[in-house]
Amino acid sequence: MVTKNAHQLGTWPTAKSLAWCGQVFVALTLVWIALNGFEGLYAGVPAAFAAAALGTLYARGQPYPWHPLRWLVFAGFFLLESVKGGTDVAWRALHPALKIEPEFQPYDIELPPGLPTTLLTSLVSLLPGTLSVRLFEHEHVLNVHALTPSAIDSVRRLERMLGWVFGAPRPNP
Amino acid sequence: MSVEEGIALLFLLAGCAFYLAGTIGLLRFPDVFCRLHALTKADNVGLGLVCVGLALLSGQARVASMLLLIWLVGLLAATVSAHLIARHAYERDAPPEHEGPS
Structure with a gap:
């Protein structure tokens, strides 16, 4: 597990990891907006970005183009x-x-x-x-x-x- | 009672009817796999209809979006738990020599 994470950390950021991070960030921001509206986005956007970055580091999936x-x-x-x-x-x-x-x-x-x-x-x-x-x-x-x-x-x-x-x-x- | 409230009431009653049908299926179906069919599918539609009824009653887009999220999370919980229970029941009942589907 340590070796795998170290490998991922060492190769980050790649185009795929950035694409995955971007998709998770957009999805989490939309969830925030659904729950809180557009109020409090100053807290929601950094929180969504932090969650997307951590997710990309430790549990990255395969990004697919969005349609x-x-x-x-x-x-x-x-x-x-x-x-x-x-x-x-x-x-x-x-x-x-x-x-x-x-x-x-x-x-x-x-x-x-x-x-x-x-x-x-x-x-x-x-x-x-x-x-x-x-x-x-x-x-x-x-x-x-x-x-x-x-x-x-x-x-x-x-x-x-x-x-x-x-x-x-x-x-x- | 306004027209909106009447329509919302119909959705709520229909949702309850699906919950009731799911519970009857839970009691009548013969094994754990068939019972899971009743619980996941009928309750999914029941929850969706109740959410639509409540969204109509509230009349607010923000409440409706929260109810949509609740329905989606409910779907996720229902389908994941159904899969886990079905897998556990299958592994418990299947003899070791029949570990594969073929």
Whole structure:
């Protein structure tokens, strides 16, 4: 751990670390504005910068180019899918026949590891009929618990969407 | 009761209905994995609808943005905890020779 941090400290700042730091800084500043409005920015901006710099030094991730319009489309997609997911599971829970055929299904992830795979693993549990259980094979296979056999299609849709948002190569349909 | 309050009330009632459905799913579904489906998804929509209702009642953009953040943090907590519980249950129940999905 010490060696890794020392290596990161020694190579900082690189273009990637500066890009990551900038993205975290902007995100944290937006959170501050959402919580406090534009008042107190004299304290919020230095705090956001300090948090971004410390995060870059000790827990830097892979920066991806930002596509705000794509994120907006993704937010709409996610909102729709999560409402569908909630409605679907509520209907199944209330149905007298309890219409579920639960099973585990392995899913081959084609997204790059890191933030895209983390988001996929996290958001799968909010989609209609799917629950992420465990990542295998160095984050290349996700074990999904599906309430119905066809529910796995929603994971494929989410992966295609995330690939588009992050500018990664699109998975095969 | 104004029109805004009436619409907000509808959102709040719909949110409570989703929470109720999630709790019924928790009681009716057969195992821990199916129960997690009910808790994460139905409660996520329920919390979202309650936040929309409260935002309409407040009528302030700043309160609405804080409620949006609350919903997002709630989503994060729900999905991460569901994944951790599901992984723990899977590792507890799976025999060692079936450690992989295939």
